[in-house]
Amino acid sequence: xxxxxxxxxxxxxxxxxFLNTMQIFGLSITAAFVIGCFMLYLLEGRPSVGKLSLxxxxxxxxxxxxxxxxxxxxxGLPTLGVRLDAWWAGVGALAVYHxxxxxxxxxxxxxVFPQGQIEAAQAHGFTRAxxxxxxxxxxxxxxxxxxxxxxxxYALKDTAFLVIITVRELTAAANxxxxxxxxxxxxxxxxxxxxxxxxxxxxxxxxxxxxxxxRRGLDHA
Amino acid sequence: MPDDTAVSIHQLSKSFDDVEVLRDVSLxxxxxxxxxxLGASGSGKSTLLRCINWLEQPDRGSIHIxxxxxxxxxxxxxxxxxxxxxxxxxTGMVFQSFNLWPHLNVLHNITEAPVHVMGKSKGEAxxxxxxxxxxxxxxxxxxAYPGTLSGGQxxxxxxxxxxxxxxxxxxxxxxxxxxDPELVGEVLTVIKDLxxxxxxMVIVTHExxxxxxxxxQVVFLDKGLIIEKAAPATFFDTPSTQRVRDFLKNHH
Numbered sequence: 001x002x003x004x005x006x007x008x009x010x011x012x013x014x015x016x017x018f019l020n021t022m023q024i025f026g027l028s029i030t031a032a033f034v035i036g037c038f039m040l041y042l043l044e045g046r047p048s049v050g051k052l053s054l055x056x057x058x059x060x061x062x063x064x065x066x067x068x069x070x071x072x073x074x075x076g077l078p079t080l081g082v083r084l085d086a087w088w089a090g091v092g093a094l095a096v097y098h099x100x101x102x103x104x105x106x107x108x109x110x111x112v113f114p115q116g117q118i119e120a121a122q123a124h125g126f127t128r129a130x131x132x133x134x135x136x137x138x139x140x141x142x143x144x145x146x147x148x149x150x151x152x153x154y155a156l157k158d159t160a161f162l163v164i165i166t167v168r169e170l171t172a173a174a175n176x177x178x179x180x181x182x183x184x185x186x187x188x189x190x191x192x193x194x195x196x197x198x199x200x201x202x203x204x205x206x207x208x209x210x211x212x213x214x215r216r217g218l219d220h221a
Numbered sequence: 222m223p224d225d226t227a228v229s230i231h232q233l234s235k236s237f238d239d240v241e242v243l244r245d246v247s248l249x250x251x252x253x254x255x256x257x258x259l260g261a262s263g264s265g266k267s268t269l270l271r272c273i274n275w276l277e278q279p280d281r282g283s284i285h286i287x288x289x290x291x292x293x294x295x296x297x298x299x300x301x302x303x304x305x306x307x308x309x310x311x312t313g314m315v316f317q318s319f320n321l322w323p324h325l326n327v328l329h330n331i332t333e334a335p336v337h338v339m340g341k342s343k344g345e346a347x348x349x350x351x352x353x354x355x356x357x358x359x360x361x362x363x364x365a366y367p368g369t370l371s372g373g374q375x376x377x378x379x380x381x382x383x384x385x386x387x388x389x390x391x392x393x394x395x396x397x398x399x400x401d402p403e404l405v406g407e408v409l410t411v412i413k414d415l416x417x418x419x420x421x422m423v424i425v426t427h428e429x430x431x432x433x434x435x436x437x438q439v440v441f442l443d444k445g446l447i448i449e450k451a452a453p454a455t456f457f458d459t460p461s462t463q464r465v466r467d468f469l470k471n472h473h
Binding site: 114116117119120121122123124125126127128130134135138139142 | 274276302303306307309310312313314316318319320321322323324333334337338339379382383386392
């Protein structure tokens with residue numbers, strides 16, 4: 001029986017791991033996106049101590065290796081009396097970590113957002129929250145979509161780190177099979193294929209969103 | 222404060238750092254009246270206009286729109302954001318650089334504030350928007366996105382967008398200064414039509430013959446002071462100050 005045959009027979013393990021990875025990824029990246037948008041809103045307006053603290057938090061997260069955050073949430077929090085299930089610790093770590101990256105991506109775009117559009121909204125009686133949701137955020141999300149696509153791939157790859165806090169995801173499946181049958185090359189090649197397939201699918205979707213934007217004259221506005 | 226004025230500006234002063242851009246400016250605009258504000262660049266005319274809807278905050282003085290004070294509440298304190306937004310919604314502003322929202326098509330640019338600020342129903346707002354597009358001559362562009370329009374078309378959409386608020390007063394901040402010369406006319410024609418329909422308007426402009434044709438009152442600002450305030454015929458034919466005579470000579 002060749003190594004590939006062994007892997008084929010273990011396909012259920014890969015599939016379960018893959019589904020688990022996709023669940024973790026889908027949930028955490030959605031939460032991260034919402035967290036990023038919310039942080040961007042909190043950063044609106046005049047500088048304040050609260051906003052400065054938020055910036056420090058965002059930068060602190062961005063400068064932290066993701067592995068450390070996953071470790072801290074899973075192995076560190078219990079010393080403070082908070083014990084998270086490995087799966088939820090992973091989802092939480094990914095959501096907060098990539099939420100900070102999203103916030104920073106959006107912030108960069110917000111810095112160059114045309115002031116005239118804001119003034120037009122103010123002159124038409126918009127309050128800050130409504131202006132943000134209706135006028136600022138949709139444009140910022142459209143404009144930053146290449147960076148959002150990049151971040152999606154980044155976050156997908158970060159799910160692989162969760163193997164070290166015992167989450168049974170895709171990389172964990174490969175790890176366990178390669179350990180059991182000593183076929184690391186083939187097992188990891190299969191897993192790489194999964195990550196690539198999902199990444200390529202996401203890139204295609206982001207490209208399609210770009211066409212949608214171009215049709216609306218947004219990209220040459 | 223008189224309630225029968227559309228806009229009443231009382232002893233307004235404003236400085237940027239230590240430069241005084243407005244000094245004790247007072248001005249009343251009656252309902253249906255068209256006032257143009259002229260002056261050299263840096264004379265404070267755009268600042269004056271932008272104070273009316275509180276895009277700039279004056280240091281001293283008061284502004285009332287249809288009898289309601291803007292920026293400061295009855296107790297003399299700074300207005301909260303919600304109250305300020307409500308007063309602002311009673312003014313319509315047209316900017317030099319159009320400032321349309323590029324992610325919304327023309328129709329949605331016009332219905333955005335009526336629906337999401339005034340709480341109108343979508344259907345009602347769209348019916349009104351189509352009437353306004355007809356008025357500015359762009360009924361065929363309802364579904365177009367701003368990025369696909371010419372400057373003159375964008376500015377006409379911006380005018381329709383401001384009119385959709387059914388404002389007490391329309392404020393125009395150099396509405397044709399960013400346009401190619403051949404597109405200026407179409408925008409000025411729309412503004413002239415509005416004056417004929419009895420809209421109250423305050424217009425900052427560099428178009429002298431337009432100012433003469435459209436105004437009930439011309440105001441000339443120089444270094445933050447109103448140095449002439451007159452009917453257009455008087456202002457253009459027999460100005461009373463040397464400063465205005467010099468200014469008019471350079472603009473003809």
